[in-house]
Amino acid sequence: MREQVLDKYGRAYATGRRKDAVARVWLKPGSGKITINGRDQEVYFARPTLRLVINQVFGITEREGQYDVICTVKGGGLSGQAGAVKHGISQALTRFEPVLRAPVKAAGFLTRDSRTVERKKYGRAKARRSFQFSKR
Template identity: 45%
Template sequence: MIKQLKDFKIGPDNAFYGTGRRKESIARVWLVKDTNKQIVKAKDSGKEFDLREYLQRETLYRKVMFPLKLTGLEDKFGIYATVEGGGISGQAEAIMYGIAKALLKYDPELRQTLKKAGLLTRDAREKERKKYGLMKARKGYRWSKR
């Protein structure tokens, strides 16, 4: 099944898929051969943005591109990602993790390199739930004797 997007043709022969999650964010990432466009589609607005423009901060952009830079495949793939939930920072890390997983589909021998850099370990830290009788997860109301 070939999926025609605005700038990409995504099919099993030219794209590699990976899912990334971080906090409340979920990113579905496709690495597309023979292009260097980087597009992010935000699920809540339904609009497509350039990756650098969407992330707003250079540090987040560098974090997203780290798996490609580490493996030396920066100019070989274009990125198409759909993101939902969470904030910009969580979405950036979800995209990064999705790229790392997609790179494994492209070449399983990259596993050693990605694993050593800590890119294949999901960051499991989540927001703690609110408990009854408290303001937030741990913050309580001020105690007064009378």
């Protein structure tokens, strides 16, 4: 059985990654407030789908409104940042409550989503798209 991993303030820390985004996440018992880069989640992630992505972990573990999340996220776009925060929350939650590792892992939230943008190739407009063909 794994042990609980906490810092001196009683918080669980984890790093989440997705595409080019990196999220540093601290999790502690509280009222369910999620703060990203000093702003509330409704302000930072204005799109409801991105907030849904972040709260998926708490939905699966039935822990809505039980933990406060403080997060700093850098790099990438909003979608990648939301995925990074989700990955970080998942990791931190399993460090705070090791019992929850099985359901979170079964949902696939502990695995870093390794899909990234394919590099541009020479002789191509983008990664795979050719330049426009001109007959004359």
